[in-house]
Amino acid sequence: MTNILLIVFTISLLYFAIANRLMTYVKILTLQGVILFGVAFIELRELNLLNLIFILLETIIVKALAIPMFMRYVIKKNNITREAEPFVPNFVSLILVTIIIIVTFIISNVINDPHLHKIYFVTALSALFSGLYFISSRKKIITHVICYVVIENGVFILSLAVGNEMPLLINLGVLLDVFVSVFLLGIFINKVGDVTSDGDVAELSKLKD
């Protein structure tokens, strides 16, 4: 069951590459939050109850509900153009993300370590690298934040892989999430939206030497 969920997560990255609208990105984030909830629920049953409830609530409330809702609010409030406006054609993005997934797949097979849960590793690393790629190929600040959340979802999967031995690390991942959702989104995007007209990073490139 976890395998199916993680494969769906990886497919959502491919969908992210070809999606055109910001709202689709937000919906993908919700989907990923729900998937993470499922994975955490299945994988972490050995954990003590309180900790498990905490993590499950975090995935379902913060990842699947709060962050996407907040993104929607920011997009509406700042009248950001609904097109994603990538620098590169979607077709190229699709190919690149596919290559990233294949390469991480090959890497995890080369490592071939008994400690390693292969499917977690592949999913997490492809989320990380495609997130970095999406950041560099999209133009708006809001898409940068969305892609950052994708990276973080990948890291969360990685922390689930070691989670039963070290629940502390999952809690740290949760902390990172809360930090980002409260701070990066809550306080900052509003302010950036006040100054720049379309939330475009091009307007944030005056500081240079």
Add this chain to the structure above:
Amino acid sequence: MIIPYLTGSILIAGALFFNQKKLVSKLLVVTFLIMQWGFTVFEIMHKGATTYDYFSTDALAVLLLVTLSIISIPALTHSYEYIYKEKDNPRARGIYYGALVLLIMSLTAAYLSSHIAVTWIFVEITTLSASALIFHRRNAGSIEATWKYVFVSSISLVFVFIGILFLSIALGKGHEEGMFYEELMVLSPGLNTFWLKMAFIFIFSGYTAKLGLVPMYTAGIDAKDKAPTPAAALFSSVLMNVGFVGFFRFYKVVANTSIHPWANHVVMIAAFLSIFVATVYMLKVKNIKRMLAYSSIEHMGLIMLGLVAGGIGYYAALLHLILHSFAKSALFLQIGHLYKTFKTKNIYSIGNYFKFNVPGAVFLLLAFIVVTAMPPSGLFISEFYIFKAMFEGGYLFLLIPVLILLTMIIWSLGKNILKMVFIPPVGFDESKVEPVNSLETFSQYLLLGLVIYLGINPPQVFVDLLHEAVQNLTF
């Protein structure tokens, strides 16, 4: 003691945030300084103790904590009293002081932490409070700098987190206590080298955002440029030290394993590239704050080279780190006063500083000598030891280009600082210059004096602490 200190700082930060009265805010800042020093003295007296498992006071923590407490006095007192008289807005002042107190608190806790995850948490809090400080001016430039700083720092923290996850894979099952540095040190020979290498790469590149090295140094430059100068003084000294602590405690573990030479190569490449990048930009930059920020990157590169070279290099690297903190923070504080006179950071429009502020101009000349590590500066001693260690360690191929780059840096810094001090600026209206109180430069002189004193005639306690901080490192 750490719990009362943390709660006290948070309460003071909250009170500063909500308070609107000037006198109350001054009193609160003084209370915080007294508390900071009380805590520092307490920790010095209880050196070697461990509190609540997660905090322990080792030699490195004591050294950096005292450095922080010393620098925080001028940074806090210079903040509004001297520099921001003209734009006194209670709301902005509250946020500014609150964030400054939180920054100092989280730096203290991060220095003392003995658990890799606890260090990470407090480094995260430094990002939070630092970005509030960068945002202080609330104009387009500061928003851009804050945005870049927050984003790059967040990504780098994710990198550190991934590194910690890989470290836990390297530890294997059933070693949850291995996240403590001491425990990790004991377990280190048995760690899986492949995963340890991965962990090292991620943790190192993550901490470079704070440390100010290639690859992630960029955000720090904008932050130091756009933050108010007392905050920039903290960013370019003690905030860089926190990156160093995070990295160095893990480096000690790696130095205990078979991948030590490999890790040294990684650090060496990053350090050399940092010095190179700093040189290239310093030849070109026309903004004095950015120039000093690049100079910090050059010094961090040298410190890393000291670690790579080993031997006496370890000792020299720590000495350089501490002396650089004092020198650079003093320079940044003086740039704040320079800005008050000329209302610009552009070197073309600054000049003839001797005419407007004699103590400040003499300070800039002395600071130039100290920061470029010419005798009698203490940085000369540490740099000399670093070069000696590199020579003895067989890094001559690296030493020669580094020395050439350093010469270019000295030339560029000298050209610009001498211009600011002696040559009259073009089109500057002298009638609007406010008279300066020469007492404002006093604290900077003290900091510079400390650099010279600690370099030439270091007290035995200081030397012992430095030796103790590097004692477990193998050559």
